[in-house]
Amino acid sequence: MAASSSVANASASRWGRLLQNPSSGALALVMVLAIAMSVAFPGFATGVNAGNVANQMVFVLLLALGMTVVLITGGIDLSVGSVMGLSAAVGAYVILSGVPLIFGLVAAVAAGAFLGWINGLMITRLGLPDFIATLAMLGVARGLLFLWTNGVPMNGYMLPEYYVIAGLQQPFGFITVPILLALVAVLAIAGMLKWTSFGRHAYGVGSNPQAAQLSSVPVTRIKVQAYVVSGLMAGLTGMLMAGRTSTVAPTMGIGYEIAAIAAAIIGGAALTGGRGTAFGAVVGALVLSITANAINISGVSSTWQQVVTGMVLLVAVVFDRVSSILRDRSTRLKTRLAHT
Amino acid sequence: MSAPENTRKGGYSRRNVLAQMGLGAGLLAGTGLLSACSTVSTSTASAAGAGGSGGAASAGGAAYDAEIKKLVNGRTLQLGWTPPILSEWYDQMEKAAFGRMAELEKAYGVQWKWERSSPTGNFDAVEQQISTVRGWTSRKFDAVLVCTGANFATMQSVYRQAEEAGTKVFQFNQPVEIYPEEEVVTVSNIGYDNRWQSGYLAGNFIAKTLGGKGKIIQIMGPSGSDWAKARKIGFEQALKENPGLQVVGSADGGYVRDKGLNAAQDLLTRNRDVNAIYGENEDMALGASQAVDAAGLKQWDGTDGVVIVGADGLVSGMDAIKAGKLTATIDVGSVDQGRTFIDTIFRSIVLGETVAKIIEVPTRVVTKKNVDAAKAYIQGNMKPSKTY
Numbered sequence: 258m259a260a261s262s263s264v265a266n267a268s269a270s271r272w273g274r275l276l277q278n279p280s281s282g283a284l285a286l287v288m289v290l291a292i293a294m295s296v297a298f299p300g301f302a303t304g305v306n307a308g309n310v311a312n313q314m315v316f317v318l319l320l321a322l323g324m325t326v327v328l329i330t331g332g333i334d335l336s337v338g339s340v341m342g343l344s345a346a347v348g349a350y351v352i353l354s355g356v357p358l359i360f361g362l363v364a365a366v367a368a369g370a371f372l373g374w375i376n377g378l379m380i381t382r383l384g385l386p387d388f389i390a391t392l393a394m395l396g397v398a399r400g401l402l403f404l405w406t407n408g409v410p411m412n413g414y415m416l417p418e419y420y421v422i423a424g425l426q427q428p429f430g431f432i433t434v435p436i437l438l439a440l441v442a443v444l445a446i447a448g449m450l451k452w453t454s455f456g457r458h459a460y461g462v463g464s465n466p467q468a469a470q471l472s473s474v475p476v477t478r479i480k481v482q483a484y485v486v487s488g489l490m491a492g493l494t495g496m497l498m499a500g501r502t503s504t505v506a507p508t509m510g511i512g513y514e515i516a517a518i519a520a521a522i523i524g525g526a527a528l529t530g531g532r533g534t535a536f537g538a539v540v541g542a543l544v545l546s547i548t549a550n551a552i553n554i555s556g557v558s559s560t561w562q563q564v565v566t567g568m569v570l571l572v573a574v575v576f577d578r579v580s581s582i583l584r585d586r587s588t589r590l591k592t593r594l595a596h597t
Numbered sequence: 598m599s600a601p602e603n604t605r606k607g608g609y610s611r612r613n614v615l616a617q618m619g620l621g622a623g624l625l626a627g628t629g630l631l632s633a634c635s636t637v638s639t640s641t642a643s644a645a646g647a648g649g650s651g652g653a654a655s656a657g658g659a660a661y662d663a664e665i666k667k668l669v670n671g672r673t674l675q676l677g678w679t680p681p682i683l684s685e686w687y688d689q690m691e692k693a694a695f696g697r698m699a700e701l702e703k704a705y706g707v708q709w710k711w712e713r714s715s716p717t718g719n720f721d722a723v724e725q726q727i728s729t730v731r732g733w734t735s736r737k738f739d740a741v742l743v744c745t746g747a748n749f750a751t752m753q754s755v756y757r758q759a760e761e762a763g764t765k766v767f768q769f770n771q772p773v774e775i776y777p778e779e780e781v782v783t784v785s786n787i788g789y790d791n792r793w794q795s796g797y798l799a800g801n802f803i804a805k806t807l808g809g810k811g812k813i814i815q816i817m818g819p820s821g822s823d824w825a826k827a828r829k830i831g832f833e834q835a836l837k838e839n840p841g842l843q844v845v846g847s848a849d850g851g852y853v854r855d856k857g858l859n860a861a862q863d864l865l866t867r868n869r870d871v872n873a874i875y876g877e878n879e880d881m882a883l884g885a886s887q888a889v890d891a892a893g894l895k896q897w898d899g900t901d902g903v904v905i906v907g908a909d910g911l912v913s914g915m916d917a918i919k920a921g922k923l924t925a926t927i928d929v930g931s932v933d934q935g936r937t938f939i940d941t942i943f944r945s946i947v948l949g950e951t952v953a954k955i956i957e958v959p960t961r962v963v964t965k966k967n968v969d970a971a972k973a974y975i976q977g978n979m980k981p982s983k984t985y
Binding site: 298299300301303305306309313316403406407408409410412425427498501502503504506507508509549550552553554556558560562 | 682683684685687688715820821846847848849853854855858859860862863864866867868880883884887890891892913916
């Protein structure tokens, strides 16, 4: 009995593992969409369009990476869209003051990290719920941006090198600087989650904060660091977006927090904490970007984009439920077999 | 002073608009005169352009001015101004309004108190505007100026309550033309006809530039917005009159640049042979312009390339036209709206005159040819002598 079932297990294990991966449902969905689009619209399955999707997904991807880290620690960062806008304005302002470009770019990223740090302090030192603290930051950062600019977009900071950094000029084909930066960010976050003590602790803090505290994990530090990472990613996104659009509108980034959360969840992160991967964030961002791209190309009313995004989110979460039930069942089966 | 009733427009005749297009430069000069007037001008800018004296005194002369000053008697008007969002467009309008307020204050001694409130979220954050108007009403403001994305019927009931409490309501930049005029309960609506003074102009400009034939990509605002609906009516009429024009793709750019850029980029992959892109506002058109550059396509240089048309009339858009990054824009009169709503309030509340319910300021197609004048007109109003 034990022997026959272990053979069946081995043949099914590859599929089983795939089914248990939280983001494979979303990945399957996006593949179906891509195949259908390629058949229906000849312009879809082209190198140019792939390049477009890759360049468009960078922004949500970077935010989703930061969001994933925060979600792993059991938090949530609602402020990333506003932080992205304010950081971009800081960067533009510094460049306009006449210092070399690099200072502006660093200032934007640093501003994001700083605002993330404030988020972290509000949550850990003042004991505010994550949702409330970052919701407050969403309002404060956006309000400051409007007060500062009086609603007038910032322009005129586009130095020649910025065009290259923002991917508007493409010296290496569709592989732009933002894509390379996103790649580095994915590898860095993946490495950080896997091999550093921060990564190991983050999952513990998220899945069981009390246990983590009792086993003398520096919960406060881990949480603050997670928010700094998220803020830093938002700053980086703002810096790139300021380049891509060549203007900092005070509305920049509105709604991006929702996209970032959706991408992270589609990628297998959980609002309950303790779960999520950098690769999942890539899948989530890819799903959202391909959906938007398909809707633009097919000429379907953009109102459908919200419907489709919502459906994708729903399918991803339902799939995740089913796969976790499967996972539970197979572990239970395994323990039973081990006992016989 | 022309009878206000004459300025009512049941329907804007398209032939009229065409004539105006041809006279774009003339109109620009005409409205320029309006800004030169320092005292009361007629309630529509076009009328002032036709009859404007250009001198420092009003049409009534010094004796009239002295009488008006007596009537005003140093009165203070408390105004509330709520645009749907803070943006470059509304900033231009507010500064133009300040300029006109300062002029009237100097000429007639009228005092102004100005309060501004705008949602900082997005165009849909309308509850905040409704409570703002209610708050101003209960604080007994003399007049409130509203432009909102809120539901039409809801706003009319909010306005009715304000009127009952003694606060006069004016709307600006609001596409009231798609609703029956008798259902609009405000004292006056200062704006322009989005159908025939914007959407139709853009469609016709594309037709004229391309010789009546070509493929068009549209980048539209959020579906369901009144502005998008109204402009679409006009644009589609232009398409109907020019059967050689063909819309090959249409997408939502959410009135913001990054979405406009993405939408244009996606549509261009399928339609590299496109001749024109219509961005329903300037930010989206500028996004489309970046997409055209990124796709390695040529922008319109007067003989060939992709024609890109936007609509708003922002200084940043005009700079883009000068730089060859935007073929044309429809300037829908930020300055004239700002100056005209102040005039309308002054004449209606202080002088007790009857103003037209629908007041439309001139709009114009701005191209490389007249961009310097159009930009100078706005910039001449960007540094008001006093802010409120």
